[in-house]
Amino acid sequence: MENPEQEQKMDPRANSGLYLASHGHVRKIEPRTTAAQLYKVRSQSNKDIVYSVLCKSNGEISCDCEDFKRRGVTCKHIYAVAFTI
Numbered sequence: 435m436e437n438p439e440q441e442q443k444m445d446p447r448a449n450s451g452l453y454l455a456s457h458g459h460v461r462k463i464e465p466r467t468t469a470a471q472l473y474k475v476r477s478q479s480n481k482d483i484v485y486s487v488l489c490k491s492n493g494e495i496s497c498d499c500e501d502f503k504r505r506g507v508t509c510k511h512i513y514a515v516a517f518t519i
């Protein structure tokens with residue numbers, strides 16, 4: 435049932451990130467230093483879960499969710515931050 439044209443579509447994580455960004459799930463935390471900027475992203479499925487996305491001044495971005503930690507991919511939380519800033 436795989437349709438090759440589906441590959442051309444947007445990354446589902448990017449879609450989820452767009453949802454999170456447009457529904458106010460992303461909150462910017464005032465920085466203590468200028469070395470990094472921290473964002474809190476509230477989970478789409480469980481409002482009690484909040485992920486931390488850290489954007490370092492050297493361009494590195496990390497998230498503390500399992501998707502990022504296990505797979506090292508750009509997760510939906512990082513996308514959400516990217517769509518917010």
Ligand SMILES: [Zn+2]
Pocket residue numbers: 485497498499500501502509510511512
């Ligand atoms: Zn994440």
